[in-house]
Amino acid sequence: MSGEAILVVGSGPSGVHFAATLLEKGYRVRMLDVGNARPEPIEPELSLDGLKRELPDPRGFFLGDDWEALVLNDSAGEYYGFPPGKQYVFTPAEPLGIRTQGFEPLFSHAAGGLAEAWTGGSYPFDDRDLADWMIDCDALAPYYGRVAERIGISGAVDDDLAQHFPVHAGIQPALELDRHSALLLERYAGVRDRWQRANARLGRSRVATLSQPLHGRQACHRSGRCQWGCPTDAFYTPSVTLRECRENERFEYLPDHYVTHLALTGSGAAAAAVARRQDGSEVRFEANRVVLAAGTLPSARIVLESIARSGDPAPELVGLMDNRQVLMPFVNLRLLGRPFDSESYQYHQLALGFDPGGARDYVHGLITTLTTALVHPVVQALPFSMRTSLGMFRNIHAALALLNLNFADDRRPENRVGLEPVGDGSHRMVIAYQPASDEAARMKRSLKSLRRLLLSLGCVAPPPMTRARPMGASVHYAGTFPMCEEGGDYTTDRDGRLRAFGNVWLADGSSFPSLPAKNLTFTLMANATRIAEEAF
């Protein structure tokens, strides 16, 4: 089934799994991408402490040559200094202009997309999550399984939390627990009735990290370097699948191609993708079928720019969604004054589901046991002098953990993506977002209950340290071209085909009609696989 190549824009989780599926079906695929490459891991055999001791310039590695991971007291409050080794994911900044209100979006030009900096949470949506969708859990399940078999997902299928996550193929045994997570789970066993009465459950995370070797990749060997870039690919990122695709002779990967718009025919179909290169030249790629998988916001920009360049006024897209994230640090009193183990898996090993009952109320939480994160952003957040804070931190380091809560979102008309002219004939993207009017109240209710539940595990979450991240920070963007049975030009059908153009498919989060609290990345991969399988 070779013939004409299908044009895919973007190499993020949607793009690579769409491409991989088409390749499996025998298609030829041409992928256009900016494609900043991940740096080669250094000294893969060294542990995190080993890097500190052995590297000639550990400061440069951990804080960055330009000190970009240094979080000073007068910069925005985050608990993580972003690792310099992952800066390539976010630089350079979006070259075309952008103006925002109430939204702080992130963009990536990395080969592998924003998910090069994800934390691996892989949670299938259940029927309740998919209530507004044109597909149900049974329809997606085979694709979750297919993706899991490609990338390797580890986790439990029989604990309390598993009821929120449909079981699919390809799940490896859960990773070995670090001491803190093991203690939390042990304590939970004693209070699980209380948790269940509050409609809350704690269990193992499902993560895209290998507990067993897969397709030539090693299992996790707990070097403690997760945040700094897994040196062995035990932790999955989309660049792994991109690499596999590139081994296929029917796959043509064209980096240094930033797609600005689609050239449209007189009847409004896409005739070609037009890409800009670093040297300023513009290249046109003719195609009968174009698949946009550049990510929700870049794909929206491409569609809007295509319309604007065709001479019609670009519409304003409504319904942009993102998960509100709240970071709730807590201290496990049983681990006060204990040493910590830096050689352990660093991302979340436990997750919690809190379900107060409303349609959009399910809250999804990830518990990270913060052992090898940079210390200085956390120490300065303690409300004491630096010396006292450091002294306290040394004794609570092993006891510290972070609950990262994700709240669901839905499409609302006030959340918009548009274009505006900037004078020289070009446009910039304009994004406006307002939280739902009941968001604050919903969050407050949930946070109060969750603090109590943490307390039942012997953990204290000081309220002043809980922080809501700005909208846009979770990078779970979706909803600009929602899938629906019948809709206007700027909606898609069940297979992600954009009604306005007819021969353009949106394989990323653009077509999600709602955004559950669970991290969307695994569903991006599964849905892209489904579209490739069913529509091509």
Add this chain to the structure above:
Amino acid sequence: MRRGEVWFAAQGSSLSQAGSIVSLHAMSLQPMGGNRGLGGRLFITGASGYVGRQVVATASAAALPMALLVRAPASLPPELRAAVDQGGVEIISGELCDAAPWQARVQPGDVVLHLAAATGKATAREHTRINVEGTRSLAQAAAAGGAAHFVLVSSIATRFPDQTHYPYAHAKSEAERCVREGPLPFTIVRPTLVVGPNAPVLQGFALLAGLPITPVFGDGQRRIQPIDVNDLAAALVALCAEPPAGETLELGGPERVTIDAWMHRIRGARGAGTARLLHLPLVPIRSLLAFLEPLLLPVLPLTAGQLATFANDGVAEPSAFMNSRAGTLHPLDISLTPPVAERLPPTPFDAPLLGDECRALCQHLIGAPPSDAMLAGYLEHHRRFPVGPFTRFENELIAFARRSAFASALADAYSVRFLPNGLLRRKLVLLLALLETDPELFPSVDAPDAGGGAIALMRLMGRGATEVGLTALAVLWLGPRHLLSGRGGDE
């Protein structure tokens, strides 16, 4: 939160280009017709004050000719100096209460905008001298010079039913009477609470709202209607261009809120959560302050009279004039958003001095000197990213910390409470980041103390107690210096 952005959001604007607040207001003034209604100049008193500076900026943007009566022309605020440099502004040197030297400078047709007033902790005698006698003297001089219109900026406090221990309100009432009974056509304006960037009244409230527990005098149910300084200035300039109203206009902002809600909003605008309010009995506190004022007025944080805000509704009577301006008023949350702080210039790079600083701070942090790699990193960061402090006191604090590890401990304890975003703490954070990535010293930020469990808990409590002691000592030692060099770090 950026002021311009939220303004547009609050206006329900579509996705149009955001502009600056000042330019918006200059635009909103244009329909008033520039100096169409002004027969002469704007003769302004109190131009150096908080409202006065904004009035001059607004009038200057509308190219209105102005004469400013100022006490010390040599030390004009930069904003006024800029307006003077633009031209069309005459500076008249003189004292309000001594009109003889400048009386002849009032020109026929001038519109006198009288903003000068004694406020805050002035004595009752000062209130009378400046607010009553000064107004009378100005009104007489203005009449003698042939001014066309006298606009008195009074206060909403003049109609507070409860003016106990409040000489300012009494004096302003008397000033209003002088103007009403005076020879000139007049307009009297009573603004409500004036807010906006660096508003003096807001700094006081922000200090209260920033505390872990916010004291509120009284039941917190009195209502206020704060007006943004930009809106007030635009309204005053517009009124000066209108014929004399011959009446009293009350100018308030777009929202009426209770004192309790006001405290929550101030905290919210500063990114903090809901305030925890502690209602304190108003009457005994006012009585106590009134009792102490004769002796301790200069050092009291507030006066008995100022508490009148907590005892009275401070909302404006609606008027056709304010109704016509409703669409141009700043939303309250915008007015409450603090301006982005600006740093002073950095001190020149001085490696030996920074080396001493690094050693003192490191000795304080971990009880050991820095490694060579840390020292090099400390210098490199200062060389590549020179930044200045927000206030001059921060330089003093850093110089103090440099003296010894103990001085560093005091400065550290002080800065976390009173200058958390300041330069000293920035240096400590940098040092910590260098420590945790140092090949030799990184375990010093990781390893717990020996013992664990209950012992660790006791150690934590011990650290807390030490912190309390150090903080107390730091407040006693460094607090007075900080106060003398500029209150609360907002110079």
